[in-house]
Amino acid sequence: MKTKQIVLASRPKGTPTAANFRIETITLSEIKNGEVLLQPNYFSVDPYMRGRMNDTKSYAEPFQIDKPINGGITATVLESKSDNFKSGDIVVGMLPWQEQSVVSEKGLQKIDSKIAPESYYLGILGMTGLTAYFGLMHICKPKKDETVVVSGAAGAVGVVVGQIAKIQGCRVIGIAGSDEKVVLLKNKFGFDEAINYKTTKDLKKDIAKVCPNGVDIYYDNVGGEISDAVIANINFNARIALCGQISLYNSTEIPVGPRIQPMLLTRSVLMQGFIVGNFSAHFPEGMKHLSEWVKDGKLKFTETIGNGFDNLPTALIGLFKGENTGKMIIKA
Template identity: 55%
Template sequence: MNKTILLNKRPQGKPELSDFKTITETIPAAGAGELVLKTRYVSVDPYLRGRMNDARSYVPPFQLNEPIQSGIIAEVVESKHADYQTGDFVSGMLAWKEYQNFFCKGLQRVDPSVASLSSYLGVLGMTGLTAYLGLTEIGKPVEGETLIVSGAGGAVGTVVGQVGKLLGCRVVGITGSDEKVHLLRDRFSFDEAINYKKSLHLKQAIRAACPDGVDCYFDNVGGEISDAVMTQLNTFARIAVCGAISLYNETEVPTGPRLQPIILTRRATMQGFIISDFSKQFASASKQLATWLGEGKLTATETIVEGFDQIPQAFLDLFEGKNTGKMIVKV
């Protein structure tokens, strides 16, 4: 038995379980030069929502009645390629299948003796690279500056905050529950944290948490939270736009504050990015993240859900903020 999860229909607004469909196929055999991979860990990420729309973007949309793909850690269970042996573990952009055959292009070998397999989807994977490179290449934090992070309790946000502290910044996180506020302060050493759901006056809460203003903003959510942060920018502030999860399920384009006067008068720089923009820096960034992790200076935080059938629900739970750190499904 080999289960596969397909895109059943394109979501209208917030995705639902009915937008997914599970079918059963036969377990494949390896052809010449191929591997048969058994899925062990699956990454579910907010950006996948955009690929469910039939719209032009930086990556092609998922096709109806075709498997959804995301970052996956898999075990080689059959190999007809000289560079891989049965029992090796690999990481790659793979289909939501229990078993799949795959040519080796695009796979990276991962070593479970160095770090847990799941961490290669999180702090040592695209999550960690996104946090580190987005912050250092666009945010350009300077010791003593104030860094604020939205979606701070999520996969990328928790790493951004920790890296910011290692670089000597005052770090403030915006998150969606009191539990995450405590985690950000106590576990990840954020200087301040704000529960936006309980803040009746978010601008005032941000002003109180950032008495010297905001020098660097790492934006994971967009929307009204970002509108509030923008009012506290210092001159020559830098904004790294990583995501806009608050807007992904909107069916109409919302109207918000016009940012040009703030960008102009504060002489701020605002730049969106996709992690592949910095592919040349992956090796050095990975080395730094692995060093910090090995030294105990970075904490890998995960919410792990068990069971292949739970992949769609785990994805939906992202939009309810039910994850702390990286959301991963263990198969």
């Protein structure tokens, strides 16, 4: 059986382009015992994938040249030689960018699309939601009436962080890249204030204006000049969750910014970088809270859903132009 796959054709210098990807046709192997044949339904497109396009040591193995990109995918089991899955089951796992794939049963998890839309298991009920939960609740440990600032607030993780902070009784300020996203954060997701970093003339002053009591918690999804402006307003004993640095992922040189260590030192600030896998032992706790909040209507979610397998590279490149609101998903 033949199928299409998308491979890494070359490693990007700076922002990825279509030339860094290649679509090719392959022949699938026969299904062996303990394997399943899958038909992908939804593909997750995430900023961390940019780091895996580099041949550098990180928390995840780099993508290999001429090998398929892989990421979070929900799929239907078409054929099974596994005792744990049957034809028709819907599963989620880290899978190759292929129109169909034969994979081991290991690492696959059955999902119930009656509880929530299938794509939610790539977002708010998947790694995205868990990332938001653990970064805020386990690292930042919010207290009632504290001020929380979220950068990349209209992204997949950011919209969840802000809402969880509101559930904890915090005042929440989001930073996003368009007036439409600012309105969405305030009207749909309950943020108290939001700032468009692309139109502000002085982000540091604007943050001070909407955070008159300073910043107690900063959930950092972007890094760069935005984080410089937030940290200039940081309070004593503040906490910073370092989740992403998307503003720097495509840099070809190391940018020089303010030296923040003296401020962290003199104000007794905790800054902790993390990946969601650090908290794997606590996943049941996170899923319990997220599921309850979604079911109770306390957590809302938004997705940017594109169509077509061939559009996966375009969707990934679009992340770095801010083309997504919430989770970027491609429907097969």
